[in-house]
Amino acid sequence: MLKKLFKLIGIVILLSVIGYGVLYYLYNEPVPTGESGPEADALAYRIFDALNYKNFNNTKVLEWSFRGDHTYKWDKEKQIVVVSYDDVVVNLDLITPHSSTATINNEPASYEKTQDLIEDAQSYFNNDSFWLVAPFKAFDRGTERYLVDMEDGSEALLVTYTQGGDTPGDSYLWIIEPSGRPKSFKLWTKIIPIGGLEATWEDWIKTESGVFLPTQHKLGPLSISMGDVKGTY
Template identity: 55%
Template sequence: MGRLGKILLKSLLGLLLLGVIAFGVLYLVYNEPLPQGNTGPAADALAKKMLKAVNYEQYKATRFLEWTFAGGAHRYKWDKENGKVKVSWSNHQVNLNLNDPGSSTVLQDNVFITGEGKVALTQKALDYFNNDSFWLVAPFKVFDEGTERSLVQLEDGSKGLLVSYTTGGTTPGDSYLWKLDSSGFPKSYQMWVKIIPIGGLEATWDDWKVMPNGLFLPASHKIGPITLYIGNVEAYK
């Protein structure tokens, strides 16, 4: 290996070491264990209070939801009534059947894809949808099948709503601790999820849009210095 190669290797190793140290510091500062709460009617009552605050009745009456995510790279049109969603990204379009993913249709550059390519792209579309739709409608999913709700005592003396997803989605086992205002409106949640190694990271839920039908949907979320934007949000029958 030449002199330049050795210098580059040392630089890369140094950057890797700095990255490991930085992650270690972040882990020590921010990582929190999953809190323990109490299940039962009081937890369910707080969950229902949150549903009322974000107008769950209008959510149930809404058939179509459209939005973009990941800076507009992922585009969705979701037919909630029929369990179908058009997922588009790059040069791909998947007409995803949520009830029977195998019957979905997949296009790449407007050409239908079959075989293993179809299976892989269908799964990618489903993973995108599971993640990106959660950032849009998570408050409405607190009574989904496989969820468990608990009341948690917060440091400020108020009660938080811990929702754990034991089944379903792409990463079952994830948990979210909702922090609500006095009316039950969501302000933020802390996350204990498989794809993030630091437990308890907090994401805001305080940038809301009111749809023409009165439904509340978020426009963005902040996780530390990172902002996740949800664009072109529409809700209609």
């Protein structure tokens, strides 16, 4: 019986390895090369203009969720984020994370548990907020921008993050509509082993504060809903 079980497990592992190899061969792309300098920066500013970056700066509170799993209310002025999931609520202080607080079922968590929840909330926020406001992070500290000429004659913006976040070294190639609004980006990240997968940025809305934000993404067969996106003064 055990021999049959181990044989079955071995077959499953072998098929998984073969399947991954096929997917890697078919879809993996190297990070494209481009030119850094004023033209790359100008394309980034064009995206800013299309999404009303000035209004983003003036937005005081952003609200959204990520795939229905995590819910956020980000006070940009105070740099405090209320992160909610399951029966957990973390009041995450982005300036001094150690001063953050956490509750479970409306009861204060222990000190040790709070530290774990703060770490989780930071990781969730870093990932989930990126899917909301990544276009506005093209000039963050440690970023490098490159203008990439595409095969169809259009221009795309490659942004590489050399520091910060959970996975420094990640790169994103922004595919841009004629209006300057992002249509999608291709990803080269540490957590996704196949480089160059494309995720859409769609169903944009103009918030109360005047900034344009996405409410939906598609990454292959995966749909990523950003929930009820709000931006207020």
